[in-house]
Amino acid sequence: MTKTVFQKIIDKEIPSTLLYEDDFCIAINDLHPKAPIHILVIPKKAISSIMEIEESDSNLISHLIFTAKKLAEENKCEGYKLQFNVGAKGGQEIFHLHLHLLGWF
16 A cells, blocks of 8 residues: 555654644644644544544544644634545545644634
8 A cells, every 4th residue: 555645744754844743643734724724633543534434443533633622722713623524525635534623713
């Protein structure tokens, strides 16, 4: 399986400014922001899409959401949207699961 750009960032093969990192995920700014704050929360586990998650991934998905909430609070967002794009027809461009945090002041 070919590594996605996100997996290369996780593996430190591509330099990136990490906004957050723990044992389960990283967070980076989106290169093409759609809001004043546009952060991608990316699991370190290689999962291609929400379509591929299993029941055993429940804690990981919850962790991504709580991480996004923490980042929204740290960035003083007055309102925000959390978004998973699922599949090409759902707008997914990189096939490594990631959660979009779009925030406004």
